[in-house]
Amino acid sequence: MANSDQAAMPTPSAPLSRQDGRSPWKRRYRKYVVPWMFALPILLINIIVVIGPSLSAVYYSLTDWSGIGAGEFIGLENYRKILFSDMDYRRAFLNNLAWLAFFLTVPFAVSLFAASMLARIRRGSMFFRTALFIPYVLPAVITASIWRNLLSPTLGIGALLADWGISGLDVAWLGRPQTALISIAFVDNWHFWGFLMVLFLSAMQGIPPELYEAARIDGASRWQEFRHITVPGIRPTIVFMLLMVAIWSFLVFDYVWILTQGGPAGSSEVLGTLVYKQAFMRFEAGYASAIGLTMSLLAGMVISLFLYLRRRGWEI
Amino acid sequence: MKRLFRQRRDISLLPNYILLIILILFALGPVVVVGFNSVKDAASIGRNPLGPPTEFKWQNFPQAWEIGNFSTTTRNSLILVVGTVTSVLALGGMAAYALARLKLPGGGLLMLYLLVGSSLPVQLFLVPLFFLWRHLGLVNNLFGLIIIYVAVHSPFAIFLLRSYLVGIPPDFEDAARVDGANEWQVFTVIILPLSWPAFLTVGLVVGLGVWNEFLLATVFLTEQHLFTVVTSYYNFTSRFSRDWSLTSAAAVMMIAPILILFLTLQRRFIAGLTQGGLKG
Known part of the structure; x- marks a missing residue:
């Protein structure tokens, strides 16, 4: 035929x-x-x-270059410095790993939860979807400035709670080394999770409803439905987004730079802000190129790991 | 019986609604607070930083417009958005047409190249690109930044437009070719009018990305008269960070056009963005 x-x-x-x-x-x-x-x-x-x-x-990346004129070829010296002596790099790298751990868990948990709530309802579902997506279309500078005020110890949510008698949260979230990075991650996630939620929601709408009906007849609880029908049903979307989020985690720049510029005292430094500082403030363009290259290598390693696991027969 | 069933179903969904409303408060509460504070004066923000305003100080808006130099920054941002969107649609549309319709020899390689190119992080090529651009006199030049935006956004545009064009039946084009139209005429007269929904989606996603973009705009536009709304707002908030009423008024003026556009065309926005438009 x-x-x-x-x-x-x-x-x-x-x-x-x-x-x-x-x-x-x-x-x-x-x-x-x-x-x-x-x-x-x-x-x-x-x-x-x-x-x-x-x-x-x-x-x-193999030169000592200020950005003007010709660079001096120095072989692998920049990489030796990255691997063995640069403490700023090491701290930024560890912060990127912490960022990765946060973003592979928190946004996925929140958005899977919200999407599975939203997938069950009919009335108003369009409204909820649109409303939860709104933070994703706002520019980072706006999101950051809103939350800088909301996280302020004197004017923000912490101060309000202290007035109500719930003390201990009116601290300078972005101004203390212990809390700066996690606060930035929280703000970025506020902006990001709605996007993830909408992706999961549209994947969930592709799951045949008969599966849920059969589960209900068998007396499955909501958690069992979620665990055995919803998650397997949208697994390709979840895995793909885990991959993308892992790559993005090594490239983060905007929120960190806008909120703290890597401070206080380097406590929220990430590789993205380090490249910017080396290239445009310390005029070490050669070294900055080397850092940028390692960021790409890290992202490439995530992709390779993903492909390797898939080839090994993992169903991802 | 049916009605009873529906009622029971609605009641069992009550927890869902409650939890979703809590999440909506979390997502939109901060935006609402900005709206509140944009019409308060500095003193009443000190007394009442999060609640609704008791009096309305509308002068915040003209004052923020003036101090933030919004007439210049809006013009700059609009030039970048319009320049980038039209170039991406024209040049990306042409490439998509060649891939989808003209059996471009080596088209598979071009797709692979675009896939690799679009997965390279900005930080990898940012530093050499900056010094190349400075050498060429394209730093502090809106046109220079438009070229970069076009390059960064075109792979997404080509993929999306190509997949749309593949689905258009070839009969119209063939008829036009029989009538003696050349490929350029086929593209502009037949293809563009048929595929405007895809072009609109790409235009919205790229336009939003350019309007909101921070890193490249910060690096490549350092002179104040070239600041975009975003980079200018960043400078504005670092200078006036104490004045929450002015920064809120500026924020409201910045996000109002985005929100209006998003809410009117939200299906198209969401469809485009979830097809891989912008990075988180």
């Missing part, structure tokens, strides 16, 4: 090929040159902006 369909296909475009067939040059022009004229402009822009500088970052 399929074959006869394919055989019938060329007929409508027969006049086209006759037109092409005028001269071999013209045919080649239509086949190769015209399509590439359509694709070339964006490809060139992408090469100039993304791939070219990415490749030269590999070279610059």
Whole structure:
């Protein structure tokens, strides 16, 4: 059947090929040159902006370069410094790992919970979905400034609770080394989890309702339904988002920079803010390139681990 | 009997509604507080930092507009958004058309290249790109930043537009080609009018991304007269961080257009963003 369909296909475009067939040059022009004229402009822009500088970052990472003039080639010295002597790098890296641990758990728990609540209701579900998505479309500078005030010890939520007699929360969340990083993660998550929730919700809507009906007849509890039907039903979405969130966790910049610039005393420094400082404040562009490259390597390692586990037969 | 069943069902869903309302308060409460504080004066914020306003100080808005230099920053941001969106739609649309329709030789390689390119983090190419751009005189230049935004956003645009174009039946184009139209005419006269929903979705996602973007705008636009609403707001809040009423008024002016646009076109926004538009 399929074959006869394919055989019938060329007929409508027969006049086209006759037109092409005028001269071999013209045919080649239509086949190769015209399509590439359509694709070339964006490809060139992408090469100039993304791939070219990415490749030269590999070279610059082997130099001592201030950003002006020619860099001095110093081999793997930058990487030796990263691995063995730079305490700022080590702390930033550990903060990125803490960030990773936070973002692989908290937003997933909250958004899975909310999505499974929302998947059951019909009336008003559109309203809830839209409302919970709103924080995701706000710019980071706004989100950060709102929460800087809400987390303030004198004007924020902590002060309000202290007035009501619940003391202990009116502290400078962003101003203390112990709480700065977790507070930034909290603010970023406030902005982010609604996005995750909507993704999970639309995946959940693809689960056949008969599965839930069968489970209910068997007397399954809500938790059992969630554990044995909902989670397996949307597993591809969950795993893909775990992968993406893990990659993003090594690249975080905006919220940290806007809220604390890595402070106080480097307690919330991450690799993203360290690159920025090295390149544009300390004028160590070569070293900054090396740090940027390690960030990409970390993201690449996450992808490789994912592919490796999948090849080993993990159902992810 | 049916009615009874529905009532029972609604009651069993009551906990769901309660928990969702709590989550909505968590998600929107802070936005509401900003709305409250945008019309308070500094003294009443000190007395009542989170509650609804008792008197309305509308002058906060013109004052924040003036101090935040909003007429300049809005113009800059609009130039970036319009420049980027039109270029991404035109150039990305052309590439998507070549991939979907013209059997681009080597198209698979181009897709692979775009996939790899779009997964490279900004921090990898940021530093060399900055010094290249400075060498070319494109730092502190809106056009220079537009080129970067176009490059960063085009892979997403090409993937989404391509998958839409693949689904359009080829009959119209073939008819036009038989009538002697060249590929450019087919693209502009046949394809664009047929695929505007996909172009609109891409335009909204890219426009929102550019309007909200922080890192590249901070690095590549350092002169005050070129600040975008976002980078200017960042400077504004570091200078006036004590004045919560002014920063709230500025915030309201910044997010009002985003919210109005989002709420009117929310289905399209959500569909586009969840197809991988923007990073968290």
